[in-house]
Amino acid sequence: GAGVSQSPSNKVTEKGKDVELRCDPISGHTALYWYRQSLGQGLEFLIYFQGNSAPDKSGLPSDRFSAERTGGSVSTLTIQRTQQEDSAVYLCASSYDRGQETQYFGPGTRLLVL
């Protein structure tokens, strides 16, 4: 079946512009994560959605970052007033909990802020 998809695959933007990154999780997956990965670095947790529970936003680095998940499916990560340090690969992952906890990652969106 279809895996996790993300769009766009690449995004180049100018400093100060807003960007929206989209994640389509695997159908039926209740959990959805956003991570940021700078070149050669680890997985920086950003936000976690689990079913109808309030999201865990503890990883968002500043109030310029926000995310929503509509209808328990598609998620959008928004970065306002982008800065050069926001340049990274943004990875989305989803999982179907209740004993099947494997996280399936999307291909990522490579964001470059000039």
Place this chain on the structure above:
Amino acid sequence: GENVEQHPSTLSVQEGDSAVIKCTYSDSASNYFPWYKQELGKRPQLIIDIRSNVGEKKDQRIAVTLNKTAKHFSLHITETQPEDSAVYFCAARFGNEKLTFGTGTRLTIIP
């Protein structure tokens, strides 16, 4: 919240030798411990996982061991091959709380 430490950050081993990567976690309630492999330019993928009711799990050349008392778990790769070169991430989780990843280990297999 959970905190996961991973060591070493880089590891080079001769092809055919074994590699061991270790992680410690802080939350004694954590009960799920997966390992992910990320090849260069690709997305992370699950390679093996273990739950807290099991002390060891094997899958061909890969094994994971868990010591709940000491709160640490390890990935063991035997008879390493060039395709094992990648970054490996451990993680820990309790229930439906978020999965917490370690900082990663860059494994290089020397031909």
